[in-house]
Amino acid sequence: MAAYRGKDDIQTVAAIGSGVIGGGWVAAFLGGGRAVRLYDPAPDAGPKTRDHVARAWPQMAALGLARADDDWSGRLSFHDRLDDAVEGADFVQESTPERIPIKRALFEELDRLVPADILVGSSTSSLPISELQAGLATAGRFVLGHPFNPVHLIPLVEVGGGEATDAAAIDTAQAFYVALGKEPVRLNREIFGHIANRLTSAMFREAVRLVAEDYATVGDIDKAIRFGPALKWAIQGQFTTFHTSGGAGGFADFLPKFAPGIVQRWETMADPPLADPTLQAKLVHQIEEAAAGQSVEEIARRQDMLLMEMLALFAQEGS
Missing domain, CATH: 1.10.1040.10 (N-(1-d-carboxylethyl)-l-norvaline Dehydrogenase; domain 2)
Structure with missing residues (x-):
């Protein structure tokens, strides 16, 4: 089994996708004190995500999921190239559209661009990780990390892996989500739609x-x-x-x-x-x-x- 960057080593997260789920993850990561490098080619991704976090921040602060006096804006950067976004990241969370060709192509790029000791969590709401990781050189570090909306409030994250995922990768991802204040549940075997x-x-x-x-x-x-x-x-x-x-x-x-x-x-x-x-x-x-x-x-x-x-x-x- 490979060694992966643990929860205490994860200080910078590359977030892929700025939709409702992706924006919620950005807020959760920032609330947990991490820096976030967001990749989304949409022209309004930056303003939309900043507005999302600004609305979510008082709610997270009230629940102890963020500090009211924390100036998170300096820890959030925006990138229109995937390779720039993943540069220096300790963890990757992808929240792209729920279509196999899109996610499969992204996984192939991440397999090539991201060092092998960095975990890649997928927010997929239904797709088995096995279908997305098949044939990748670093397939063992791709894990399921499916949250529920609104991501900055709902504690649930479904955690699991595919046929090629290392057990240590799932354990490490689960510990990281716990460190963010989440309540992970473990999917012991893959099934479409998870739990x-x-x-x-x-x-x-x-x-x-x-x-x-x-x-x-x-x-x-x-x-x-x-x-x-x-x-x-x-x-x-x-x-x-x-x-x-x-x-x-x-x-x-x-x-x-x-x-x-x-x-x-x-x-x-x-x-x-x-x-x-x-x-x-x-x-x-x-x-x-x-x-x-x-x-x-x-x-x-x-x-x-x-x-x-x-x-x-x-x-x-x-x-």
């Missing part, structure tokens, strides 16, 4: 079907989640929720009591025609009705405010 996106996709699948077949509206389905299971999920997740629902015997008592009903529900589930334009129009119309005139920006601001309050509470509890 959390598969879970949310399963939930969304049934939610769409309930709307498609007129069992319920978008608004009521969201209420059913918000005021029901989601309250517990934020605290302890699904398995532990069922563990506490089994009485004194926990999950061992829950399964014989409730598994038959769960299996029956599974048997009634089916794929909705989500690609159907008529169904898409129905979903859009109903979410706009449920929004009751609020803009996306207004909803997102409320989301972030409540997220901060929840995260602050969890921090007090040591969760």
